[in-house]
Amino acid sequence: MKKWLMHDSWRHIIAIAVCLFSLFPLYLVVISSFNSSGSLQLTSFIPREISFKNYQLLFNNPAIPYLSWVKNSLVIAGAVAVLSVMIGSASAFAFSRLKFKGRKAGIQLLLLVQMFPAILAISAVYVIMERVYTFAPSIGLGTRAGLLLVYLGGAMGVNIWLLKGFVDSIPAELDEAAKIDGASEVQTFWLIFVPLASPVLAVVSLLSFIGTFNEFILARLFLVDMENRTVAVGLQQFIGGQYSQNWGPFAAGSILASIPIVIIFLSLQKYIVSGLTAGSVKG
């Protein structure tokens, strides 16, 4: 046996053991998705059959509007990602760079607000949106637009706080130079700050995207109609029933919905880790 393998064997043993632990559930979903029996049983480690029945079911069964679910998730998460970073970065810029009365108090309030777990106010949000529905049925409870607004508001605290941290780290000399050259605050923001921060803005918006895509409980409370659901809520319905657990299509649907998220995550790993150490925890 080679010397390196001997010397580092404990490292390999630990790594391989934990890799198996990581992969086991994922492998199980993959083989279940190709299994036509619709269960999540472990009959053998090597799949006996490869059937695309579950995948076909997702796209051909009118009772399962999988494509609308995916579309809803993508549209809502995409809109939250773009809008929350646009609005959040402007606020963060103001808090970090501009001088105004009450700035310090505002930052302290923001610090406190961003600590408030959105889920604690869920009953209040529910009651408020129920009331909004009585006069504006298109943005109240049960609508995707309403859910989008709630997400956007809920993401604001953390996003402004995170982005403020990034703006603080950009050297102030840059915008002071712009100021001397006669640029207004708005010009400094668009022509100096946004181009400089664009990689960071992209990462924060992708994190928002993943977070929103993963959100379950508000979506569950808000979206009642089958067509309006997000992927997470829709797929949960397959296996939520006590006696009619339908793992085949669930497995297939989860895999298809997860692939883009996993790819985004792996390609951004480096940035996400540095973002994480800045104090955010992925949900």
Add this chain to the structure above:
Amino acid sequence: MTYLIRGKIALLLKVVVVSLISAVLLMLTQSAFAQHEYVISAFLALTVLALALTYLTKISIPLKFFIPGILLLIAFVIGPILYTVTMSGFNYKTGNIISKEEAIVQIKARGIEADPAGTSFDIKLGTLSGQEAILVSDIANLSYFISTAEKRTPVAAKDVALNEYGVAISAPNFTILSEAQMAGADKTYSKIHFLYEGEYFIALEGFDAGIVSRQVLEYVSASDEFKNVVDGSIYRDNGRGNYSLPDDKAAILEPGWRAPIWFENYTKILTDPRVREPLVRVFIWTVAFALLTVLTTFALGLLLALALNKPIHGRRIYRSILVLPYAMPSVMSILIWGGMFNTEFGAINTLLGTHIAWFSDPNFARVAVILVNLWLGFPYFYLISSGSLQAIPSELLEAAAIDGANPRQIFRKITLPLLLQILSPLLIASFAFNFNNFNLIYLLTGGGPRNELDGQIAGATDILISYTYKIAFGTGTQDLGLASAISLIIFVLVASISLYGLRKSKVLETFA
């Protein structure tokens, strides 16, 4: 690009966008006002004002940057927080959901009784000189009359036209409702008391029948009480959102309304054993769960980071596989684990060769929750631990090695203390996050197992937030007031933990 920021086009664009948004918000303001949602309406009006002032005048430049963010924050975070505070001071639960005005209307509507003989008539809905009226057919006596809320007009049998069942369908001056009108008529007609005899009136039972009834509960607005006209008993506002008999507080009229009870929801948490005892149990498990999660995920993450802290063969492949649990959307992973723990078909029992009912036994369910959270959480600590290991100056380790310390001593005396110092804010943040890890509990065990026969809401794996959710949105009594009070207590706890963590990280920053 500059022309978009400065100049006439920019100005025009700005005015158009601001006007459009303001127009939509103004429309909403008006319809909110029409629905008596005055607080929401006032907020919307202030929003329009703030937007117009900020973007159409030169009042303040910083405002231009943060007004959209702040308005969203107020509407969907600060507003709901304040509303939670308000709700926590109210008796706001199933049976006490509506406002007092609505409750009075409903008590009145429910407080009628049919006459002793149970008389009912066939009727037709229509109008009499523009007023809502019914054409009543007393088929047994072959007598007919038209009744409105104010008067009753007898109609001679020769003046009416009958259908095949002997029900009058037309009479002089009476205009019967068309099919189309009937669809919308239900709401208005069902509320009207059509005149009959003495205290009795005719109340609608569907579209074709009327029942002779009388009002038993009468509202006396001067003294704000309900009077039972039959037995003379008086129901008074008991100050807690119900009308009740003065000497029998349990005899209340349904429905009640949401009434301020100030700190009662909070005192209930401390004094009522039915609320306090499950809450204490849930709290202990919440802390244990969050602590165990942080410990296990950190330990496994650190072990991996140490194992892979050397450029060994296949390190990149290991790394990609190890972050997969973290990259997967967690909702899906949790549901998959839920299936794997199934007693009959689950992969875990198959693999272990056991037949454990994981989610029916409190201790097995707790083990399952911790194990799944370990799977979900260890990659995070692996990633940040390996980052932090790189940050430890190698001189320190080399110096220790030269002084004759063995690897274990170096780890225990140097690496671990330094790592803990670097990572303590993140460990605290992870604790705070798991303290409220609703998705995991809700999707994996639903908080169970619980003793449903005892009528308990809290299950063995319920954490504070999932328990609160059950109180607010559960299948039994939904108590939004109590749920809000508990939510605010959780917030105070989590905020103190987070502030403590923040202070730690601030201390570190000043050293770095």
